[in-house]
Every structure is written in structure tokens, then in C-alpha cells.
Amino acid sequence: MSAALLPWVPALPLAGFLVLALLGGRLDRRAIAAVGVGSVAASFAVALAVAAYFLGSPPPGHATTATVWRWMAIEGLQPAIAFYLDPLSLIMALVVTGVGMLIHLYSIEFMDGDEGYRRYFAYLNLFVAAMLTLILADNLLLLYLGWEGVGVCSYLLIGYWYAEPENGSAARKAFVMTRVGDVALLVGLFLLFAHLGTLQIQPLLRAAEAEWASGSWLPIAAAALLLGGAVGKSAQLPLQSWLPDAMAGPTPVSALIHAATMVTAGVYLIARTHPLFVLAPPVQGAVAGVGAVTLLLAAASALVQRDLKRILAYSTISQIGYMFLALGVGAWSAAIFHFMTHAFFKALLFLTAGSVIAAMHHEHDIFRMGGLWRRLPVTFIGFLAGAAALAAFPVVTAGFFSKDLILADTWAVSPALWLAGWLGAWLTAFYSFRAVFVVFFGTPRMEAAYESGAAMGLPVVLLTVLAIIGGWVEPVAFLAPVWTTSAPHPDPTTVRILMGLGGIASIGGIFLAYVAYLQRPELLARLTRFPAAGRAADFWFHGWGFDRLYGALFVRPLYALARINRDDVADRGVDGLVAGTWALHERLIRTQTGQLRWYAAGVAAGLVAALAIAGLP
Structure with missing residues (x-):
């Protein structure tokens, strides 16, 4: 039954796009919102039904395929429009449709009055449909179709307000930089088909394990090319500089790109093709190295940003770095666990940031805000919960459980990489609560206009709950059938020590932010007077000079x-x-x-x- 329902998960948002694109001119705003939100809500409902069938009666091998039709037949290349369901794709589909539905609901009020209302929801529906195609595809060619689909939609949505030249420039930058990675991925697909004779994901992975020796040049080349595609889509070094500029799009678009779609595509690609990376130890080590360096560089840049959305953008680059770190050490389940919790708290942070910006007459500079917690109580509670989860505040937030699992599994493989992740946790807690203390506490610098209405408030409330309790739904055991190998896990005593150190990093970073921005701000002012500190801050502010x-x-x-x-x-x-x-x-x-x-x-x-x-x- 789950296989019969599965094609409807991507088909419903695609149908919503077609209705809005072809017939939307005849619809009023209420009908446009009903189609836009309803199609994704229906997709989420179908995904829940698929999950219920899958959990109630697991298919043989914990995987099933639903074939719709044969796409093409060219000698040995015979890909189908077919969708593959296993624990990995099921979790991804539930997160994409669930979080995507809440972002669509939020958009009803946020985009009210925008002249491109129909175009906006059409693009958003297509974005979700492309991402679902990517994660459910049973072959790499169909995956690549979804991969390019999210790229096109990101261009359309980042440059949504195209009358402003800087928005068009940001959209082109994202499109060109991600195309660099896409070319690498495409060459990787050619290589895989030429040597393994198929692009069906599961047969291809089995053939690679049977025919290729670990460490030989073919798996290394193939994995390196796939990694090239992943770093482009997921904004990791050296192709990360497009993501901060992608804040030119509407705030709900930023939430969708950063939380549930687009930037997580690279994480999914590596997780799905993990046997290739196991056969290529140097490339798998490079995945961990890229993640460790990226999470530190991006966290440092987030420390000095003034634009609220750019702070969150750099935090996304950093948190995806944690996922790459987990993938690189073989902690596959930990990476997907952090993907899930990150989707909850990052969507929450962007949506509450959108509420703040709307209430502050579209002001983005955090140092022109202040004292908003009384005027925007619902937004404040949501942003505080999201920031606490991002900072991995111990025990009571979802981010604590997923990030500490990554750090524990990393310690078992490389204490040096663990140290990078632990230092990143200090920086994350500091910049997260820097935003909280500057925006919501202290002296008000501008008068807030209003608190969000029900359409914007309800998604915030639901995501607040998920950012707190989402970590208790640990999917590690559920994901176990997907992986052929996994990273060693430390003994319980070591885990408890590492969790304590993680808690110290989180609470310590929050305390330092409190001292620097609320209790003794003059200390920070003295520090910035040093020329070296000023130059470093400027260097970090401009993204380490990559542009x-x-x-x-x-x-x-x-x-x-x-x-x-x-x-x-x-x-x-x-x-x-x-x-x-x-x-x-x-x-x-x-x-x-x-x-x-x-x-x-x-x-x-x-x-x-x-x-x-x-x-x-």
C-alpha cells in the first residue's frame, strides 16, 4: 500500500504548481493560497499515511519501489520515473513536506499584498516537488532532475523581487556557483554509468561494492565528483559564498532553502551513496575535513554580522558543516538526525526573524532593534527556543541531542575533528544568543509595529514545540537498515563526559554573549579598538575574503x-x-x-x- 501512495507525495505539489501556473490567473488570492498550501499539506498527509503503512508492515529489506512509467530506453540506459522508499527517504520526505507545509502557511500572511502572489506560491510548490523528486528517486538520473529542479527554483525565488538589481545578482551568483558543483556531479554520473552500466541507485551501489577495490582510483574519482556536487548545493567550502547573498529572497524562501530543501541535498546525496565513500577513504576523510573547516569559518563570520538573516545564513553553512563532519566519520545516522532537528529550529529561526523584520518596518540590522521581547512575545519565545536549539542547550532542546551524537561519534574516530566541532559549539552558542540579547533585550531603538497574525503565528508555535521535543525522536535505530557500515560509538562513560563538555560549550557560549552584550558591553568595545581585532572582524564579516x-x-x-x-x-x-x-x-x-x-x-x-x-x- 505504501508503494501505491508514494508517487503522490511529489505529484501533489507538482499539481499545485501546474494549477497555479496555468490557471492561477483566474483565481483570487484566497484560492491561490488554498492551492499553494493545500497541495503541500495533502502531500504531507500522504507522507504520513505512507509512514504508517511502512512502520506497521515493513516491506522486505525495509525498502520498496513504486514505478510509475519507463522514462526512456537507450540501449543499456533505461531509467524509470520510479520512487524508492526506505527509512532514509521516509524521514527526508516527512521533514520536507511537514516543514514545507508550515512555511507555505506562514507565507499566506507574510506575502499578503505582494503583486506576485500567484507566482510566489507556484515557485514554492515547484521547489517542494523538485526536492521530493530528488530524495525519493530510485535512480541517479531522476535524482539529477530533482537536483537541477531545486537549483532552478532557488534562482527564481532568490531573485523573486527581480526589480532590484542586487536581487538578480544574488540569484545569478547562486545559480552559477551551484552549477560548478552540478557539472562535477554530472561527470560523476557519466563515470558511474560507463563503468557500472546502470544508474539505478541500489544495483549501482551493490555493483560498486562487488567490483571495485577499496582505495582504487575509480571509487575515489566517483566519490570526489559526487562530493563536488554536494559542496555546491550544500554551500560548503569552497563553494559556500553564494548562500549569504541568497538572503535577497523573501524570508519564507530563506527558511525553505535553509531548513528543508536545497542545502540539505548534498547531505542526502552523500548519505544515499555512502558505500561509494566507504570505498574511497581519502574522499570520505575530505568530507569530514571540509565539514570541520566550514563549520568553524562560517561560525566566525556569523559572530560579526549585523544583518539578522545573514547571521542565520552563516549558521546554516556551519550546521551543514556538522552534518558533513558526521558523514565524513561514518556517523550516517547522526548526520540525518541533525538534518531533522536543524530543519525544525532553523525554519523556526527564519520565520521568527521574518516576523521581527516585518514588525520593524523591514529593518534587518540587529543593532537598530532592541527590547522587543515585550512587544513581540510569541516571536520572542519562538526565536529563543530556536536559538537555544541551535546552541544545543543541554537536555531541553532538540539540537543538543543531535549535535552531541555527532560529537560523540566524531571523538571515536578523530579527537582532532571532535575539537573542531566542540570549538564550533562555543561559537554557535555565542552568536545565537548575541542575536537574542541584541534584538530582544536592552534599550529599544525602534518601535515595533505589530505582532504576527494567526497564519504566521501558528507555524511558529508548532516549530517551537518541535525545536524543543524533536530531539527525543531519535531515528538512529530506525535508520540502521540503510547503512552498510557505521562509525564506532564511544562507551557510555565517554559519552557522558562528552555530553558534559558539550553542555559546557553551550552554556559557556551563552554566558559570554550575555556578558559581552548585556552585562559588560564596554569590554567588547575595548576589544574592537585593537587594530588586529578590527581587521579580523572585517575579514570575517566579508566571508573570509572568498568573494x-x-x-x-x-x-x-x-x-x-x-x-x-x-x-x-x-x-x-x-x-x-x-x-x-x-x-x-x-x-x-x-x-x-x-x-x-x-x-x-x-x-x-x-x-x-x-x-x-x-x-x-
Whole structure:
């Protein structure tokens, strides 16, 4: 029964997109919202029904496939429109549809009055449909279709307010940078098909384990190319600098990109193809290294941002870094657990940030806010819960359980990588509560307009609950059938010690933020007077100079080459063809004399020539 229902999970949001795109011009705003929200809500309901059947009567091998139709048949390449359900794809689908539904509901009020209302919900529906296609695909070609689908939707939504040039620039930047990773992924698919003869995910992984030796060049090359695709979509080093600029889109779009779709696609890709990474130890080690470095660099940048949404954007890069760290040490279940809890608290943080920004007359600078906890009580409680979960506040937040599981499993593999994650936990707690204390406490600097209405408030309340209790739903045992191997887990005594150290990092970071921004702000002011501190803060503020570096290495040289080649050398051949055609034309028109006998003679000569050619042996 679960297999029969499964195709409807991505089909319903896709149907919502088609209705809004083709017929939406005839609908009023209430009907547009009903289609936009209702299609994703229906998808979530179907996903819940699929989960109930799957849990009540698990299929053989804890996996099942629903084939809709054969997509194409070209010799050995015969991919189908087919969807694969196992514990991994089920958890991903529930999170995407559930969180996506709440973001759609929030958007009804947030986007009210926007002239592109129908276009907005159409794009949002298509975004969810593409992400569901990606995570449920049973073959890599269909996965790639969903992969490119979320890329196109991110471009459309980041540049949604396209009348502003900077929004279009941010959308193009995201599109181009993620395309770099997408090309690597596409080459990886070519390599896999050429050597294994299939793109069906499960047969391909079994063939790789049977035919390829661990550490040989083929799995290393394939895994490295897949990693290239993953770092682009998930905004990890060195392709991370597009994500902060993606804040140009509407705030609910930011919530959807950062919490449930797009940036988690790379995490899913590595988790789904994990046997390839197990066969390529250097690449799996690189996954952990990329995650550890990224989480520290992004956390440092979040420390000094003034824009509320950019703080959250850098925190997303950092938290995805934790997921990469877990994947790199083989803690597959821990990575997916953190994906789940992160979806709850990051969506909550973005939605409450949107409420703050709307109430503050679209002001983004946290240092122009202050004292909002009395005026925006529901928003304050939601943001506080989200920040506490992001900071992994001990025992009472979802983020504590998933992040500490990552750190515990990392310790069992590499204490050095654990140290990077632990230092990142200090920084995370500090910048999370820096935002809390500056925005909601202290002296009010602007008058807040209003608290959100029911459509924006209800998703905040539900996500607040999930950010607190979501960590108690630990999916590690449920996910166990998916993995062929897993990281060693420390003994219980070590786990308790590591949890205590994690709690120290969380509470310590919060306390330092309290001292720096509420109790003794003059201490921070003294620190910033040192030239070295100011230069470091400016360097971190600008994302460690990656935009400047890429501008010098790629953007400006490309612009210079375009200026040199403004007449386009490639057109010279076409211009020559055109000139030759015109010259021939000039000669042929001279044969048009208007004298019938010459035309008849020409036809007769052509007929004789044709018969002569036909008679040749």
C-alpha cells in the first residue's frame, strides 16, 4: 500500500504548481493560497499515511519501489520515473513536506499584498516537488532532475523581487556557483554509468561494492565528483559564498532553502551513496575535513554580522558543516538526525526573524532593534527556543541531542575533528544568543509595529514545540537498515563526559554573549579598538575574503576576456558563411532574366544531368 501512495507525495505539489501556473490567473488570492498550501499539506498527509503503512508492515529489506512509467530506453540506459522508499527517504520526505507545509502557511500572511502572489506560491510548490523528486528517486538520473529542479527554483525565488538589481545578482551568483558543483556531479554520473552500466541507485551501489577495490582510483574519482556536487548545493567550502547573498529572497524562501530543501541535498546525496565513500577513504576523510573547516569559518563570520538573516545564513553553512563532519566519520545516522532537528529550529529561526523584520518596518540590522521581547512575545519565545536549539542547550532542546551524537561519534574516530566541532559549539552558542540579547533585550531603538497574525503565528508555535521535543525522536535505530557500515560509538562513560563538555560549550557560549552584550558591553568595545581585532572582524564579516578571491581569479578575468572579445571571434565563421551566401545570391539573381526559353533550357539541362548521374554505375 505504501508503494501505491508514494508517487503522490511529489505529484501533489507538482499539481499545485501546474494549477497555479496555468490557471492561477483566474483565481483570487484566497484560492491561490488554498492551492499553494493545500497541495503541500495533502502531500504531507500522504507522507504520513505512507509512514504508517511502512512502520506497521515493513516491506522486505525495509525498502520498496513504486514505478510509475519507463522514462526512456537507450540501449543499456533505461531509467524509470520510479520512487524508492526506505527509512532514509521516509524521514527526508516527512521533514520536507511537514516543514514545507508550515512555511507555505506562514507565507499566506507574510506575502499578503505582494503583486506576485500567484507566482510566489507556484515557485514554492515547484521547489517542494523538485526536492521530493530528488530524495525519493530510485535512480541517479531522476535524482539529477530533482537536483537541477531545486537549483532552478532557488534562482527564481532568490531573485523573486527581480526589480532590484542586487536581487538578480544574488540569484545569478547562486545559480552559477551551484552549477560548478552540478557539472562535477554530472561527470560523476557519466563515470558511474560507463563503468557500472546502470544508474539505478541500489544495483549501482551493490555493483560498486562487488567490483571495485577499496582505495582504487575509480571509487575515489566517483566519490570526489559526487562530493563536488554536494559542496555546491550544500554551500560548503569552497563553494559556500553564494548562500549569504541568497538572503535577497523573501524570508519564507530563506527558511525553505535553509531548513528543508536545497542545502540539505548534498547531505542526502552523500548519505544515499555512502558505500561509494566507504570505498574511497581519502574522499570520505575530505568530507569530514571540509565539514570541520566550514563549520568553524562560517561560525566566525556569523559572530560579526549585523544583518539578522545573514547571521542565520552563516549558521546554516556551519550546521551543514556538522552534518558533513558526521558523514565524513561514518556517523550516517547522526548526520540525518541533525538534518531533522536543524530543519525544525532553523525554519523556526527564519520565520521568527521574518516576523521581527516585518514588525520593524523591514529593518534587518540587529543593532537598530532592541527590547522587543515585550512587544513581540510569541516571536520572542519562538526565536529563543530556536536559538537555544541551535546552541544545543543541554537536555531541553532538540539540537543538543543531535549535535552531541555527532560529537560523540566524531571523538571515536578523530579527537582532532571532535575539537573542531566542540570549538564550533562555543561559537554557535555565542552568536545565537548575541542575536537574542541584541534584538530582544536592552534599550529599544525602534518601535515595533505589530505582532504576527494567526497564519504566521501558528507555524511558529508548532516549530517551537518541535525545536524543543524533536530531539527525543531519535531515528538512529530506525535508520540502521540503510547503512552498510557505521562509525564506532564511544562507551557510555565517554559519552557522558562528552555530553558534559558539550553542555559546557553551550552554556559557556551563552554566558559570554550575555556578558559581552548585556552585562559588560564596554569590554567588547575595548576589544574592537585593537587594530588586529578590527581587521579580523572585517575579514570575517566579508566571508573570509572568498568573494574577493573569486572575483580576482575568475570574475574580473572573465569580464576582461569578454571586453576583448566583444565582437565574438566565434561569429567570424558565421559572418563568412553569410557573406558567401550573399555573394552566391548576387550571382544567382542574374540568371533571372524573365526570358522563358532560357528557363526551359535550364530545366532540360538539369534533367539531362540528373539522368546521367542516375545512369552511373
